[in-house]
Amino acid sequence: MKNKKIKELVDKAAAEANLSKKEIIYLLEQDFSKLDYLIKKADQKRKELFGDEVHLRAIIEISSYCKQNCHYCGLRKDNSELERYQLEKEEIITAANQAAELGYKTIVIQSGEDDYPAQKIAEIIREIKHNNDIAVTLSLGERDFGVYKLWKEAGADRYLLKHETADKKLYQKYHPGMSFENRIESLKYLKYLGYQTGSGVIIGLPGQNAETLAEDLSLLKELDVDMVGSGPFIPHQNTPLKNSRQGTLEMTLKFNALSRLLLQLTHIPATTALGTIDDFGRQKALQAGANVVMPNVTDSKYRRKYEIYPAKICIEEQAADCRQCIGGIINSLGRFVSTERGDSRKIKTG
Numbered sequence: 001m002k003n004k005k006i007k008e009l010v011d012k013a014a015a016e017a018n019l020s021k022k023e024i025i026y027l028l029e030q031d032f033s034k035l036d037y038l039i040k041k042a043d044q045k046r047k048e049l050f051g052d053e054v055h056l057r058a059i060i061e062i063s064s065y066c067k068q069n070c071h072y073c074g075l076r077k078d079n080s081e082l083e084r085y086q087l088e089k090e091e092i093i094t095a096a097n098q099a100a101e102l103g104y105k106t107i108v109i110q111s112g113e114d115d116y117p118a119q120k121i122a123e124i125i126r127e128i129k130h131n132n133d134i135a136v137t138l139s140l141g142e143r144d145f146g147v148y149k150l151w152k153e154a155g156a157d158r159y160l161l162k163h164e165t166a167d168k169k170l171y172q173k174y175h176p177g178m179s180f181e182n183r184i185e186s187l188k189y190l191k192y193l194g195y196q197t198g199s200g201v202i203i204g205l206p207g208q209n210a211e212t213l214a215e216d217l218s219l220l221k222e223l224d225v226d227m228v229g230s231g232p233f234i235p236h237q238n239t240p241l242k243n244s245r246q247g248t249l250e251m252t253l254k255f256n257a258l259s260r261l262l263l264q265l266t267h268i269p270a271t272t273a274l275g276t277i278d279d280f281g282r283q284k285a286l287q288a289g290a291n292v293v294m295p296n297v298t299d300s301k302y303r304r305k306y307e308i309y310p311a312k313i314c315i316e317e318q319a320a321d322c323r324q325c326i327g328g329i330i331n332s333l334g335r336f337v338s339t340e341r342g343d344s345r346k347i348k349t350g
Contacts, residue, residue: 006034010041013261021214024258028210032250035257042257042289049264050291052335055342056326057106057137057269058099058297058319061306062087066112068141071174072202074236074307075112081238083305086114091299092124093131095319099297100132102323105341107134108160108294113141122154129155135341137198142182145189152193157343159190160198162229166215170207174241187223196344198227198267203255204247205233213255217262226344227292228259228266231273234309249278253288260289265345267292276313286333292342293330295322 009027013019019027027038063086066075074082087095096107107128109121125136137158138151148159163183165171171180191197201216202208220228232247252274259268269292270285278284282293296303297319304315314322327337 003034003037006030007037010038010261013258014041014045017262017264019262021211021218024214024217024262025210027258028213028251028254032254035254038257038261039253039288042260043287045260045264046289046291049345053291053338053340054286054330054335055106055267055292055338055340056104056323057108057292057294057342058102058104059108059110059294060087060092060095060099061110061296061298061302062092063111063114063116064302064306065114067115068113068178069176070178071176071240072205072233072236074238074309076239079236079238082307085302085305086116087302089120089124093127095297095299096128096134097131098319100134102297102320103337103339104297104323105134105339106137106158107297108137108139110139110160111141116140118143118147118150122150125151125154125156135343142178142186145186148186148190148195149193152195156195158196158198158226160200160227160229161187161190162198162200162202163187163216163219164200164202165205165208165212166201166219167208167212170205170212173207174205184219184223187225191224196226196347197223198229199223199225200227200229200231201255202233202247203230203252204245206241206244213251217255217258220259220263220266224346225263225266226346227269228263229269229271229294230255230259231271232277234273234276234311236307236309246277249274249281249284253284256285256290257288267342267344269294272296272313273309276309276311283329283333286330286335293326295319295326297322
């Protein structure tokens with residue numbers, strides 16, 4: 001009887017892109033061994049909407065400095081054990097040019113919240129766009145709204161700002177000095193400016209449950225995001241949550257599969273964090289609705305210093321090796337690396 005109910009709910013989600021909060025909670029609370037149909041249906045919906053192409057986003061981690069003190073993140077300002085770095089303008093542009101030469105159609109400029117000079121970022125965006133026919137995604141945390149506008153006018157295409165959790169009490173607990181409301185208003189303003197917006201969730205944060213994850217899915221739907229990047233919580237030894245339990249592969253795959261069925265045109269990455277907790281985590285995500293992979297093209301001498309969580313995979317690889325490796329993974333699944341930018345399916349872009 002239970003399997004019949006699961007099938008009915010999954011079919012409803014696939015057909016209508018909608019479930020009630022109660023129905024989402026029911027599916028999230030099911031044992032993973034009973035959810036083969038959910039995973040299969042998410043993969044079918046991905047193939048129906050996106051085909052077998054997988055979009056690559058090349059991440060350049062430009063700075064490990066951060067003014068925030070989030071309880072789960074190794075970059076938090078109170079982590080005195082972390083060796084910090086900040087890339088120069090020329091290093092960032094060189095990395096972006098190399099990524100374009102390797103065939104990437106999107107680069108992601110990412111950092112801790114270090115207030116890297118806004119005008120310098122604008123100059124970097126303009127030069128990258130002048131040199132290459134690629135999309136530029138920014139993942140630089142919360143900034144003044146005028147700065148978002150400056151960067152959009154400089155040519156930035158997308159902005160990734162994960163809300164982490166829709167539970168306001170949990171958000172305030174784990175983000176001292178930050179505002180949940182400002183996070184959400186930032187995402188709305190970014191969309192208003194014309195950015196393709198991305199958000200996402202940390203799966204397995206202490207205190208999180210199926211009800212809060214259902215709220216996350218509802219919020220993502222309300223925000224009408226263009227990308228959802230959700231990965232498992234991995235405790236870092238130099239944070240207040242160092243002794244907490246790690247997020248699971250199973251719950252992350254459940255959430256990704258439901259994201260595909262409920263947010264159907266949204267791009268969903270198979271996250272590096274998932275590949276860190278499970279040797280085949282990214283492959284499993286790509287078979288559960290994901291259609292994006294985000295390899296790291298930061299110079300290997302800096303990668304170890306960008307330690308959001310410990311034991312991250314691929315930190316010793318050179319960019320070219322990483323590109324070849326991920327291409328092999330994608331091909332092994334009968335999929336192929338896209339030659340397109342992978343812009344939002346919800347809007348028309350030039």
